[in-house]
Amino acid sequence: MDHLAHVSNQPNSQPQSQISHLALDIGGSLIKLVYFCRYDDSCRDDDELRSQNESLGSKSDNSRPVLGGKLHFAKFETSKINDCLEFIHSMKLHLGGFHDCTAPSSDKIFIKATGGGAYKFADLFKEKLSVSLDKEDEMECLVTGANFLLKAVHQEAFTYLDGQKEFAQIDPNDLYPYLLVNIGSGVSMIKVDGDGKFERVSGTSLGGGTFWGLGRLLTKCKNFDELLELSHQGNNRVIDMLVGDIYGGTDYAKIGLSATTIASSFGKAISDNKELVDYKPEDISRSLLRMISNNIGQISYLNALRFGLKRIFFAGFFIRGHAYTMDTISVAVNFWSKGEAEAMFLRHEGFLGALGAFMSYEKQCLDGLTVNKIPQRFPISVSSAGNKIYCSMNGKSNGNESIECTVYGT
Numbered sequence: 001m002d003h004l005a006h007v008s009n010q011p012n013s014q015p016q017s018q019i020s021h022l023a024l025d026i027g028g029s030l031i032k033l034v035y036f037c038r039y040d041d042s043c044r045d046d047d048e049l050r051s052q053n054e055s056l057g058s059k060s061d062n063s064r065p066v067l068g069g070k071l072h073f074a075k076f077e078t079s080k081i082n083d084c085l086e087f088i089h090s091m092k093l094h095l096g097g098f099h100d101c102t103a104p105s106s107d108k109i110f111i112k113a114t115g116g117g118a119y120k121f122a123d124l125f126k127e128k129l130s131v132s133l134d135k136e137d138e139m140e141c142l143v144t145g146a147n148f149l150l151k152a153v154h155q156e157a158f159t160y161l162d163g164q165k166e167f168a169q170i171d172p173n174d175l176y177p178y179l180l181v182n183i184g185s186g187v188s189m190i191k192v193d194g195d196g197k198f199e200r201v202s203g204t205s206l207g208g209g210t211f212w213g214l215g216r217l218l219t220k221c222k223n224f225d226e227l228l229e230l231s232h233q234g235n236n237r238v239i240d241m242l243v244g245d246i247y248g249g250t251d252y253a254k255i256g257l258s259a260t261t262i263a264s265s266f267g268k269a270i271s272d273n274k275e276l277v278d279y280k281p282e283d284i285s286r287s288l289l290r291m292i293s294n295n296i297g298q299i300s301y302l303n304a305l306r307f308g309l310k311r312i313f314f315a316g317f318f319i320r321g322h323a324y325t326m327d328t329i330s331v332a333v334n335f336w337s338k339g340e341a342e343a344m345f346l347r348h349e350g351f352l353g354a355l356g357a358f359m360s361y362e363k364q365c366l367d368g369l370t371v372n373k374i375p376q377r378f379p380i381s382v383s384s385a386g387n388k389i390y391c392s393m394n395g396k397s398n399g400n401e402s403i404e405c406t407v408y409g410t
């Protein structure tokens with residue numbers, strides 16, 4: 001099956017009863033899946049955890065067992081939605097929804113879903129999997145997912161500058177306000193003031209879809225990662241017009257522009273007397289990536305300035321943990337803010353919306369799992385007391401690794 005699923009722990013070998021609560025984020029480019037898979041021996045009445053939980057101020061439900069397990073992540077191209085449906089079906093993930101127990105006949109299964117595709121593909125899910133999509137607002141899910149990751153997951157946020165990655169210590173009591181910039185197909189900029197307290201303050205249509213769309217047309221690359229890979233070997237100066245190209249090799253010092261600053265992205269192409277075939281795809285990819293990343297970094301900074309925000313978290317699958325992308329965004333934020341603002345990135349960059357949709361199961365009248373606050377239990381520590389799911393990270397830092405977590409179940 002040609003899909004992009006990255007699922008740890010061989011969930012195919014797991015009996016279906018251990019998998020539950022599938023949530024989806026169906027975006028313009030990619031479908032993201034999050035689902036909970038519990039450990040074999042995890043279902044038990046854990047008094048110790050319960051009392052720790054209560055000491056952290058969380059209400060527990062003594063009638064429910066504590067379930068330990070992992071959140072798993074997978075993604076598919078939206079254009080290959082049939083592969084995604086097949087994956088869900090083969091793993092029986094669609095049974096991991098909820099029944100609306102307030103309805104007279106509660107035989108319908110609902111799956112939490114967000115993103116535009118939750119509307120666009122609702123009928124397809126009904127037809128192929130006999131499930132209804134319970135739609136959650138995309139911005140709300142992004143914010144819920146971001147707050148969850150930032151408060152609950154150890155080493156989730158990091159800075160990236162000059163090739164140096166540094167994990168940020170996030171104090172959950174000193175998280176707000178911040179600017180969340182989600183770079184998906186398009187870009188949304190959201191000022192976050194607390195749990196469920198946010199405002200979408202800006203956006204731009206020059207996003208990940210622009211990079212991939214233009215890149216595909218200009219380089220004939222067949223997939224996104226190939227285009228990203230090409231940019232490694234490219235030199236943007238071949239196509240970008242620099243200040244030095246205009247100023248005869250010198251800086252324009254009076255207004256603070258060095259000779260190497262890009263004066264006009266792709267600007268050299270107007271004077272080179274060259275055709276598209278005369279440019280190397282590597283150089284095109286590099287210029288394009290720099291243009292989009294720079295622009296997003298600059299607009300983000302301007303919005304941070306508008307609201308006096310010092311921290312900007314960048315998410316969305318455009319970033320892809322790619323060094324040059326993160327470096328360009330960081331440099332742009334640093335340059336425009338004169339070092340006042342800081343760009344940060346998230347390990348689970350592309351799964352914020354899907355995680356937010358997953359968390360929204362809590363609102364329902366469930367006959368399966370609910371999520372709840374559980375203090376530290378697994379090997380890597382979690383410091384926040386204000387989390388809905390207790391969790392820790394495992395695996396390598398590729399953004400798709402599962403998250404260990406504990407939830408209350410029935």
Ligand SMILES: Nc1ncnc2c1ncn2[C@@H]1O[C@H](COP(=O)(O)OP(=O)(O)O)[C@@H](O)[C@H]1O
Nearest residue numbers: 027028029030184185208209212224316317318
């Ligand atoms: N395998 C991939 N296929 C397509 N786009 C990808 C892939 N990996 C990363 N991307 C980038 O991620 C963007 C989509 O990011 P995402 O956060 O999933 O947004 P959306 O919700 O709009 O699908 C694409 O526009 C592209 O720039």
Ligand SMILES: CC(C)(COP(=O)(O)O)[C@@H](O)C(=O)NCCC(=O)O
Nearest residue numbers: 027028184185186187188203204205
């Ligand atoms: C419409 C969207 C919220 C959809 O989210 P996406 O699938 O791109 O993640 C996003 O593409 C967006 O914010 N676009 C920018 C629109 C604008 O503010 O100009």
